[in-house]
Amino acid sequence: MSSPYNKSASVAAALSALDEGRAPERSVLREAVRALLTLLADRAPGRSVEVRVPPYGAVQCVPGPRHTRGTPPNTVEMDPETWLGLAAGRLDWARAVTEGRVKASGARADLSAYLPLELR
Numbered sequence: 001m002s003s004p005y006n007k008s009a010s011v012a013a014a015l016s017a018l019d020e021g022r023a024p025e026r027s028v029l030r031e032a033v034r035a036l037l038t039l040l041a042d043r044a045p046g047r048s049v050e051v052r053v054p055p056y057g058a059v060q061c062v063p064g065p066r067h068t069r070g071t072p073p074n075t076v077e078m079d080p081e082t083w084l085g086l087a088a089g090r091l092d093w094a095r096a097v098t099e100g101r102v103k104a105s106g107a108r109a110d111l112s113a114y115l116p117l118e119l120r
Protein backbone atom coordinates (compact mmCIF):
# COMPACT_ATOMS: atom_id res chain seq x y z
CA MET A 1 0.00 0.00 0.00
CA SER A 2 1.25 3.49 -0.86
CA SER A 3 2.03 6.00 1.81
CA PRO A 4 0.34 9.44 1.76
CA TYR A 5 3.71 10.87 0.69
CA ASN A 6 3.75 8.70 -2.42
CA LYS A 7 0.23 9.76 -3.27
CA SER A 8 1.02 13.47 -2.98
CA ALA A 9 4.23 12.86 -4.92
CA SER A 10 2.25 11.21 -7.71
CA VAL A 11 -0.13 14.19 -7.86
CA ALA A 12 2.83 16.59 -8.02
CA ALA A 13 4.56 14.49 -10.68
CA ALA A 14 1.42 14.24 -12.82
CA LEU A 15 0.75 17.98 -12.59
CA SER A 16 4.37 18.77 -13.38
CA ALA A 17 4.28 16.59 -16.49
CA LEU A 18 1.07 18.27 -17.66
CA ASP A 19 2.59 21.72 -17.01
CA GLU A 20 5.52 20.75 -19.23
CA GLY A 21 3.19 19.56 -22.00
CA ARG A 22 4.07 15.92 -21.43
CA ALA A 23 1.76 13.02 -20.76
CA PRO A 24 2.34 11.70 -17.23
CA GLU A 25 3.47 8.10 -16.92
CA ARG A 26 0.40 5.87 -16.84
CA SER A 27 1.13 4.52 -13.34
CA VAL A 28 1.71 8.05 -12.00
CA LEU A 29 -1.49 9.35 -13.59
CA ARG A 30 -3.48 6.39 -12.21
CA GLU A 31 -2.14 6.95 -8.68
CA ALA A 32 -2.76 10.70 -8.86
CA VAL A 33 -6.35 10.26 -10.10
CA ARG A 34 -7.15 7.69 -7.43
CA ALA A 35 -5.56 9.76 -4.66
CA LEU A 36 -7.59 12.83 -5.64
CA LEU A 37 -10.82 10.83 -5.97
CA THR A 38 -10.23 9.43 -2.48
CA LEU A 39 -9.61 12.95 -1.19
CA LEU A 40 -12.88 14.14 -2.76
CA ALA A 41 -14.79 11.27 -1.14
CA ASP A 42 -13.20 12.13 2.22
CA ARG A 43 -14.04 15.83 1.92
CA ALA A 44 -17.57 15.32 0.54
CA PRO A 45 -18.76 12.14 2.26
CA GLY A 46 -21.95 10.60 0.98
CA ARG A 47 -23.28 8.40 -1.77
CA SER A 48 -25.54 10.60 -3.87
CA VAL A 49 -23.10 11.38 -6.72
CA GLU A 50 -20.85 9.03 -8.63
CA VAL A 51 -17.69 10.65 -9.99
CA ARG A 52 -16.04 8.64 -12.76
CA VAL A 53 -12.58 9.17 -14.21
CA PRO A 54 -12.11 6.31 -16.65
CA PRO A 55 -10.12 4.18 -16.84
CA TYR A 56 -8.64 4.86 -13.40
CA GLY A 57 -11.44 5.08 -10.89
CA ALA A 58 -14.80 6.15 -9.58
CA VAL A 59 -16.10 7.18 -6.18
CA GLN A 60 -19.43 7.92 -4.63
CA CYS A 61 -19.59 11.14 -2.65
CA VAL A 62 -21.73 14.17 -1.70
CA PRO A 63 -24.39 14.02 1.00
CA GLY A 64 -27.94 13.26 -0.05
CA PRO A 65 -30.16 10.39 -1.10
CA ARG A 66 -28.25 7.21 -1.79
CA HIS A 67 -28.72 5.15 -4.93
CA THR A 68 -28.56 1.38 -4.62
CA ARG A 69 -29.03 -0.18 -8.07
CA GLY A 70 -28.40 0.66 -11.68
CA THR A 71 -27.02 3.89 -13.03
CA PRO A 72 -27.09 6.58 -10.35
CA PRO A 73 -29.21 9.67 -11.10
CA ASN A 74 -26.29 12.00 -10.30
CA THR A 75 -23.14 11.26 -12.26
CA VAL A 76 -20.03 13.18 -13.21
CA GLU A 77 -17.53 11.86 -15.74
CA MET A 78 -14.33 13.31 -17.17
CA ASP A 79 -10.90 12.35 -18.46
CA PRO A 80 -7.94 12.09 -16.07
CA GLU A 81 -6.29 15.35 -17.16
CA THR A 82 -9.49 17.32 -16.62
CA TRP A 83 -9.90 15.76 -13.17
CA LEU A 84 -6.37 16.75 -12.15
CA GLY A 85 -6.95 20.29 -13.40
CA LEU A 86 -10.21 20.65 -11.47
CA ALA A 87 -8.91 19.05 -8.28
CA ALA A 88 -5.77 21.22 -8.29
CA GLY A 89 -7.64 24.46 -9.04
CA ARG A 90 -6.08 24.86 -12.47
CA LEU A 91 -9.39 24.52 -14.26
CA ASP A 92 -12.71 26.14 -13.40
CA TRP A 93 -15.73 23.84 -12.95
CA ALA A 94 -18.17 25.99 -14.96
CA ARG A 95 -15.70 26.36 -17.81
CA ALA A 96 -14.97 22.62 -17.90
CA VAL A 97 -18.70 21.84 -18.05
CA THR A 98 -19.36 24.51 -20.70
CA GLU A 99 -16.48 23.23 -22.84
CA GLY A 100 -17.82 19.67 -22.60
CA ARG A 101 -14.80 18.41 -20.70
CA VAL A 102 -17.09 17.31 -17.85
CA LYS A 103 -20.32 15.39 -18.35
CA ALA A 104 -22.54 16.05 -15.33
CA SER A 105 -26.13 14.92 -14.89
CA GLY A 106 -28.52 15.17 -11.99
CA ALA A 107 -29.49 17.82 -9.47
CA ARG A 108 -26.51 17.10 -7.18
CA ALA A 109 -23.85 16.69 -9.88
CA ASP A 110 -22.37 20.19 -9.50
CA LEU A 111 -19.06 19.67 -7.69
CA SER A 112 -18.02 23.34 -7.71
CA ALA A 113 -18.63 23.63 -3.95
CA TYR A 114 -16.03 20.90 -3.34
CA LEU A 115 -13.37 21.93 -5.86
CA PRO A 116 -10.57 22.68 -5.94
CA LEU A 117 -9.37 20.22 -3.33
CA GLU A 118 -6.87 21.56 -0.84
CA LEU A 119 -3.74 19.62 -1.68
CA ARG A 120 -1.45 19.06 1.28
